[in-house]
Amino acid sequence: MKIELAKTEIIHFVGIGGIGMSGLALIMRRMGFNVQGSDVYINKNVERLKKDKIKVNIKHTKKNVINATIVVVSSAIKKNNPELIEAKKKQLPIYKRGEMLANIVSLTKNIVVTGSHGKTTTTSLLAAIFSKTKLDPTIINGGVLNAIKSTAKLGKSDWCILEADESDGSFIYVPPTYSIVTNIDREHMDYYNSMNDLKNLFIKFINKVPSFGKSFICIDNKNNRDLLKKIKIKNFYTYGINSNAQFRIKNIKQAKNFSEYDLAINLPGKKDTVIKTIKIPLLGIHNILNSTAAAAVGLTIGISKKIIKNGLKEFKGVQRRFNKIFTYRETNFYDDYAHHPTEIKEVLNGVRAAYKKEEVICVFQPHRISRLKDLKKEFSSSFKKADIVILCPVYAAGEKIKLGFDYNSFAKSIIRNSKVKLFMIQNQYELAKLIKNTIYGKKIVVGMGAGSISAWMRELPSLI
Numbered sequence: 001m002k003i004e005l006a007k008t009e010i011i012h013f014v015g016i017g018g019i020g021m022s023g024l025a026l027i028m029r030r031m032g033f034n035v036q037g038s039d040v041y042i043n044k045n046v047e048r049l050k051k052d053k054i055k056v057n058i059k060h061t062k063k064n065v066i067n068a069t070i071v072v073v074s075s076a077i078k079k080n081n082p083e084l085i086e087a088k089k090k091q092l093p094i095y096k097r098g099e100m101l102a103n104i105v106s107l108t109k110n111i112v113v114t115g116s117h118g119k120t121t122t123t124s125l126l127a128a129i130f131s132k133t134k135l136d137p138t139i140i141n142g143g144v145l146n147a148i149k150s151t152a153k154l155g156k157s158d159w160c161i162l163e164a165d166e167s168d169g170s171f172i173y174v175p176p177t178y179s180i181v182t183n184i185d186r187e188h189m190d191y192y193n194s195m196n197d198l199k200n201l202f203i204k205f206i207n208k209v210p211s212f213g214k215s216f217i218c219i220d221n222k223n224n225r226d227l228l229k230k231i232k233i234k235n236f237y238t239y240g241i242n243s244n245a246q247f248r249i250k251n252i253k254q255a256k257n258f259s260e261y262d263l264a265i266n267l268p269g270k271k272d273t274v275i276k277t278i279k280i281p282l283l284g285i286h287n288i289l290n291s292t293a294a295a296a297v298g299l300t301i302g303i304s305k306k307i308i309k310n311g312l313k314e315f316k317g318v319q320r321r322f323n324k325i326f327t328y329r330e331t332n333f334y335d336d337y338a339h340h341p342t343e344i345k346e347v348l349n350g351v352r353a354a355y356k357k358e359e360v361i362c363v364f365q366p367h368r369i370s371r372l373k374d375l376k377k378e379f380s381s382s383f384k385k386a387d388i389v390i391l392c393p394v395y396a397a398g399e400k401i402k403l404g405f406d407y408n409s410f411a412k413s414i415i416r417n418s419k420v421k422l423f424m425i426q427n428q429y430e431l432a433k434l435i436k437n438t439i440y441g442k443k444i445v446v447g448m449g450a451g452s453i454s455a456w457m458r459e460l461p462s463l464i
Contacts, residue, residue: 010067013037014083015074016056017046020165023140023151024072024101029054030154031104038064038083048150062086069093072100075168075191076398098170101140101162106175108138108160111297114171114205115182115218117343118290121282122182123163124318125294129311130161133303137161143337144319166198167191172205177213178301180293181206184223185342186378190370199223203230211235216296218289219245237267237300239292241285247296249288250274254353257281259288263295275305279313283322284350291315320454322347322446326461328435331443335457339367339450341378348385351444358444360385363431363457365392365449369399376410383418390423390434395451428456432463 013025016037022045029035029052038057039046046056057064062082065071071087071094087094095103113123120143127139131147137159141151164171167188184202192198206215206227213235217224220240228238239247246266253260259282263275280291291312298308317323320337327333338344344364351360362383366372372379372394383389391411394403408424415422425431439445447457 009069010034011070012065012068013072015039015077017043018074019142019151021074021097022049024097026052026152027140027154072097096170098173102173105160108158109177111161111178112164112174112176113180114164114166116185116187118182118286119163120318121321122180122290122293123161125291125315126161128315129294129298129308132307132311135159147316169201172201176209178297179209180216182218183221187340189374203227206231209235214300216293239296247292249292256354261288278309281315283354284346286346325458329440331439331445334446335454336446336448337450338448341375341382344382344448352385355444358442359387361388361443361445362386363390363447365451365453366394367450368397369394369401369403373404380413381417383414383420386420388421389414390425392425431456432460436464
């Protein structure tokens with residue numbers, strides 16, 4: 001599908017190397033738009049864009065927007081960015097990523113996945129189900145799908161499966177036909193003034209679903225349950241382990257390489273049914289919930305039970321979601337994106353349920369000073385299912401604010417509240433030295449965080 005519109009437009013992405021920005025830029029390029037961008041570092045996302053012949057400048061400077069006619073800005077971009085200042089000076093139209101995404105998908109049938117946690121995996125599971133059908137959806141995801149080795153794919157049908165980011169409120173612009181709300185948690189309070197503000201925006205989003213669509217809401221999450229009471233038109237289905245869920249998870253079994261469950265379905269005006277033995281190659285209750293959301297949408301739009309089960313069973317995974325990266329002295333090393341207390345707990349709960357005897361070591365790099373300040377207490381008690389925590393310095397993510405408390409005291413609070421042994425390190429070389437001197441036998445080491453920890457974990461084999 002090539003676009004005949006906007007032939008004369010040059011669309012410049014400020015912060016194009018971000019996972020969401022790069023996916024949108026890639027889709028727009030493949031649709032026929034003239035796309036370029038800039039970022040401060042070369043990363044894998046930038047390398048993927050360059051393979052598609054998208055021009056990317058590595059440095060933010062006003063020269064980058066000389067020829068631009070439209071500017072798209074990442075939520076990570078600050079107001080003093082020289083490209084943003086120049087775009088305003090030139091009176092160019094400036095859009096948030098979510099606004100541009102909404103414009104691009106406004107003419108498709110959209111399955112929009114949002115929530116505080118689990119968006120990327122749920123979007124990917126939906127894509128896996130659709131891949132087993134004759135439908136060929138456009139996919140715009142917040143992580144790299146192993147099946148397509150990219151964050152995005154331009155499909156030939158009028159279906160679109162996309163992840164909508166709530167971090168800056170821009171998810172409200174995306175027009176859903178079907179929507180999934182995985183959960184709502186205390187997150188991105190640097191943008192939202194309160195939890196009420198966050199919840200109210202989710203209510204607005206759910207109310208945008210048209211009469212011929214449906215919302216799918218996880219009833220296990222307390223904040224989600226609060227929303228359900230306030231939604232006047234009950235155009236939604238619920239899913240979860242909760243006994244009141246309309247798509248109810250039962251008979252859970254967790255093993256080292258997979259999770260398995262039955263799904264009991266009880267919908268108004270329809271005959272009760274049970275889908276037996278749904279199997280996913282993922283660990284943890286959180287991933288069982290994510291797969292249930294994907295299955296519920298698939299069933300509602302008419303995809304067969306057999307296709308759904310096959311799609312979920314053969315799911316190829318998402319990068320940075322408990323991916324095994326290497327083995328050293330019988331110890332398996334994993335990489336995970338978990339950077340919020342809830343995510344850390346869910347991952348460790350899943351690991352502990354599957355690996356009951358192995359020692360579990362968590363290498364944790366806090367991401368963003370503002371998040372650590374806001375959730376210090378919650379972080380300190382989120383490692384209870386680990387045996388050892390290796391605490392890295394905070395990855396500031398460009399924030400200039402002060403931490404406001406002693407980091408050694410934070411480490412002691414983790415020891416006290418999570419009942420773990422703890423080591424503090426200053427850099428990846430100290431991490432490598434600690435691993436080399438202390439790791440032997442059948443253990444699980446999981447690197448967690450949204451900053452440079454993934455690179456640290458992947459570079460360990462060359463340092464040990």
